[in-house]
Amino acid sequence: MFQRLKKSVLVDLHLEHEDVGLEDVEAVELNLEQASSMKFTEQDILSFFDGVKGVGPKMTSSIIDTLGVSGTVDALTNTPEKLLDVKNLKQKKLDVIMAHWQDFVR
16 A cells, blocks of 8 residues: 555656656655654644644544544555545545645655
């Protein structure tokens, strides 16, 4: 799944920034890898979701209740499809969350 996420990042960067060099893509991949080894507190995760358009306190609570803090971080960094197990969280919202996560870990 991480490989799929990296491909998604590459496509997104290419589409949004046509003059992006390879070093920019490598930096994003490195940041995603670093995020998987970082320690996030519950407050960090709450702050992250607070900044995601369309994700309110109720959904944030549902995500953390379903996956836990470490499970949420694992899903964000390694297996985003796990977030789809959360009630009322669909692919479109997952795409928004993952785009915000990529910016958050930079």
